[in-house]
Amino acid sequence: MTVAQIQATQSGEKKEYWRWEESTWVDEAKNWRDAKFVTAGIDVGSVSSQAVVVCDGELYGYSSMRTGNNSPDSAHNAINAVMQKCGMTLENIHFVVGTGYGRVNVPFSNKAITEIACHARGANYMGGSSIRTILDMGGQDCKAIHCDERGKVTNFLMNDKCAAGTGRGMEVIADLMQIPIAELGPRSFDVDVEPAAVSSVCVVFAKSEALGLLKAGWSKNKVVAAYCQAMAERVVSLLERIAVEKDFFITGGIAKNPGVVKRIERLLKLDAVATKYDSQIAGALGAALFGYTLVQKQGVPAKVAS
């Protein structure tokens, strides 16, 4: 335990190990004022909300923020973060597409499109036109998507009934183990022998099973490794239902957890395509790209509501 952790414990302060970093990025090499069409995609998910701004079909900026207790505020929070960074207002955005769970509650959107279609489109941009299979590991659901060379969905399934295999499941384990969520992946490899997966696929029961393993003398790292393996096995069974085809791409927050990603790759005997972009923005990026296509076809709508 570090000194900071000891001090936090002594002062009674509760540390939130699940808390991940919010981020905002803008391409300083570009100027949005030079673009003919500026479009935005807003992905209001159950755990995080992203806003992506695209200038003439090219990624310009994004933000990834935590979702609050209401979708309109979360959408505003996400887009405001990007706009403030580059001096933009909603009036400067020609078309906005909402996606994710809260897509119908984005007050300034011109259209709502499902996150399945948006993730496929976003992955096609981020990983290239050779991407055929996409795994989106979201905050409270998991999606397996098959798409064509244009990023159009050809087959999909979604599991949003059970939190196992989702970001929320990983957050629960981070809190339980008192390990910052960003460290879970790397630490899961710090074991002498790779353990078998925890037997339960349910987050609630996985939590009680993890406690049992700790009491039985397992190290935290070994328990985390067993949970990462369980999560990998869970999502691979979903992927197998739509038949995995190269190239394979992972989107969503869990794509940042090498402990799960490497285990998925091992089970599939297939490496996921690496990307220089933030895996969490795929849905919002796809939405912004849909917006670009729509604004080219339909022209700029009368006014974007705020």
Added chain:
Amino acid sequence: MIANYGYKDGSGEYYISIDTDKCIACPADRACTKACPKNMFEIITDDYDDQVAAVTQAHRKTLAYDCTDCKPAGGYTRLPCTTACTAAAVAHSW
């Protein structure tokens, strides 16, 4: 596009698959919407602006229970939805 509606849980996999390419030009006049005794099918405009059948949101997480009456144990030898869909666009995974 194959749209799989349903879930997998500890008791098994429960998916209704709809092949939207076969569904778009429905030769059965959207008979699936009338054939299902639980009214589980609806016609939606999908993300690619096609009018296709989908399982209603309210039933997507309860398929194992909602479809039970139409399975052999309920006295059916053929599922009403798949029978009504002459384009063979609808399929059950279980």
